[in-house]
Amino acid sequence: MSLQQPNPHSIAVTKAVLFIFCLLPLAWLVAAFCADVLRINPFGLPEELLGANPIETVIRDLGTWALRFILLTLCITPLRKLTGMHWLLRLRRMLGLFAFFYALLHFNIYLGLDQGYDWAEIAKDILKRPFITVGMLTFVLMLPLALTSSNAMIKALGGKAWQRLHQLIYPLSICAVLHYWWLVKLDTTQPGIYAGLLTILLMVRVRDYWLKLRQRY
């Protein structure tokens, strides 16, 4: 078996392992939430893992993981080109869906535990606060991508149209970083790191696009 062309069995195993890894952040948050807030602590986790404001920690961690999975999804193509490991493409859908999964949890906990399902207040929040607006926009842009992620949908849309639709990941990744940036009170180190990584990942696309244009003429 080679890393360049693994057999179908190794790809299936890789996918299963990756799936479990992708669930670890959630498992950790659930365990810490149970220990910290619900005081159910079968694993004997230390006190106050989520700090004094556990709800905010959970909302922020879920959001950060959604952003991380967006960036991981964007890593696949450059990594594939760099290493020639084209089978990596077969992991991309799972990473993208996990990005959506964490964003969905992030969004729902914001609606429920941060806003208490106060729809009037939520509507005001979305319209009035740029950081909420752009976060909402990120989620809305992720929806069609998640809904058209199945093989059947790729077939139904046709490869070209599907690909064009899924280029929405570029604007939505920028929205996701902005959402983080505008939330921070003063110290933008953390969102700055994600902005830097995203810039690199997007520059790779710009370069590839430019090279393609030059080849054509």
Add this chain to the structure above:
Amino acid sequence: MLIKRPDDFIPSEITPQGLYLRRREFIKTGVGLMGMAAGASLLLPEAHAAPKPTAPFSTAKKSPYSTIDEALTPHHDVTNYNNYYEFGTGKADPSRRADTLQTRPWTVSIEGLVKQPKTLGIDDILKLAPLEERIYRMRCVEGWSMVIPWVGFPLSSLLKQVEPLGSAKYVEFYTAVQPENMPGVRRRVLDWPYIEGLRLDEAMHPLTIMAVGLYGETLPNQNGAPMRLVVPWKYGFKGGKSIVKIRFTDKEPRTSWMKAGPNEYGFYSNVNPEVDHPRWSQAKERRIGDILKRPTLMFNGYAEQVASLYTGMNLKINF
């Protein structure tokens, strides 16, 4: 200036010492009823640390200005969830790093438009006025709040020492900068030293205190030892920590947060659910220990005592 005291105060209504400990129990029971944790959680013991029994200020007298019907935020949360950027911008940074803060010897110079400028040692300041326990709500501009049993004395008793001149209209507070001991000041996230300010009448208001302790103990470093400002009707950042200089001026001070974000942080920074931070709502807050948010009160619930300070002012402009 009319200063009202809460008129519904009955000493017997003070929350008993042990009651605040049960607040988490209340939450977990509540969540349990929601079907997520029925039963199991009730078997687990309460784990929050109580104040040390050797508390030096445990004899501080009770104050009629204390809030009376609210559960205290657990000691562990008050001392482990802090904003003290000189020690880092993370909430847990101050409790992890502030043990390096040098709090003795410590002097506070009081200067500017005063008849008698003075430099006082902290141990003399502690003897200036009888220490009181002041249980105050603390509302952070970030949208969370606590109820903290401070130990301190009215700021006015300190300010009177220097006989302010008639031209003095404002008071500026300078907080300590100890570059070797404060890892956070190596980065200029804020303009050090941290400067805060009050109008003279706000500074002289009986609710405004200098805190030197909490939960009956000496003020922990991460909470602003040896002495920090507490202005309970304003957002928490107005309460400068580890004060080293107080200056009387005739001009409105330009505070560190005003320099960092002039559109986001005003001089007054009174708690006001109707005036939002440009980037987030101030209508609600999460009391530390609660799951759901609660409505934020005008002047953090101290309107009866302080609203008269701002009569006729547009609080949207003077935010």
